[in-house]
Amino acid sequence: MSEVIVKEIFITEPEYGGVYDLREEVLRKPLGLSLENEDLSADETDTILAAMQDGNVIGCVMLQPKDNETIKLRQMAVTPAMQGKNIGRLLVQHAEEMARHRNYTRIILHARDIAEGFYKKLGYTTLPGEKFTEVGIPHVVMEKTLKP
Numbered sequence: 716m717s718e719v720i721v722k723e724i725f726i727t728e729p730e731y732g733g734v735y736d737l738r739e740e741v742l743r744k745p746l747g748l749s750l751e752n753e754d755l756s757a758d759e760t761d762t763i764l765a766a767m768q769d770g771n772v773i774g775c776v777m778l779q780p781k782d783n784e785t786i787k788l789r790q791m792a793v794t795p796a797m798q799g800k801n802i803g804r805l806l807v808q809h810a811e812e813m814a815r816h817r818n819y820t821r822i823i824l825h826a827r828d829i830a831e832g833f834y835k836k837l838g839y840t841t842l843p844g845e846k847f848t849e850v851g852i853p854h855v856v857m858e859k860t861l862k863p
């Protein structure tokens with residue numbers, strides 16, 4: 716497998732197109748939805764991390780500050796051909812490192828219930844409470860306290 720790197724990208728960069736396309740293919744099209752119908756203004760201020768291989772975006776995740784302590788992890792996706800090869804783990808590790816570096820102490824996220832096991836493997840805990848619907852499918856809230 717050729718080298719996979721994770722880097723921060725900005726909406727002004729060509730890689731943002733790759734991140735957009737990946738989110739559309741992995742997170743929206745299978746649900747019959749499109750990012751075209753969403754307000755993407757948060758993309759301008761969120762931190763966007765892309766996993767890159769041979770110049771292609773193969774994974775992404777975004778971080779959105781909630782308050783001084785807490786940052787939200789969102790839009791986690793790995794291209795289908797590369798799923799199960801630790802790219803998701805690598806992206807979450809980088810996101811946690813960046814959050815820690817910026818003095819956040821807690822990450823929260825809304826996990827699709829089919830992805831709950833993935834986040835559990837990475838040390839996230841499901842908060843008590845009902846499952847709720849987002850993008851038409853069941854989700855749970857999960858969190859992880861970041862060790863300094």
Ligand SMILES: CC(C)(COP(=O)(O)OP(=O)(O)OC[C@H]1O[C@@H](n2cnc3c(N)ncnc32)[C@H](O)[C@@H]1OP(=O)(O)O)[C@@H](O)C(=O)NCCC(=O)NCCS
Pocket residue numbers: 741742791792793794797798799800801802803804805825826827829830831832833834836
């Ligand atoms: C969920 C997703 C981001 C995981 O990324 P990935 O690169 O495939 O996962 P990794 O290879 O890094 O897996 C890390 C560990 O989690 C496990 N894992 C991965 N996906 C899992 C899932 N859906 N349920 C349970 N465990 C899972 C792996 O088996 C691995 O465990 P191991 O350490 O025992 O080998 C990716 O499969 C994906 O994009 N899925 C479709 C979109 C999606 O559901 N996004 C999440 C929205 S909340």
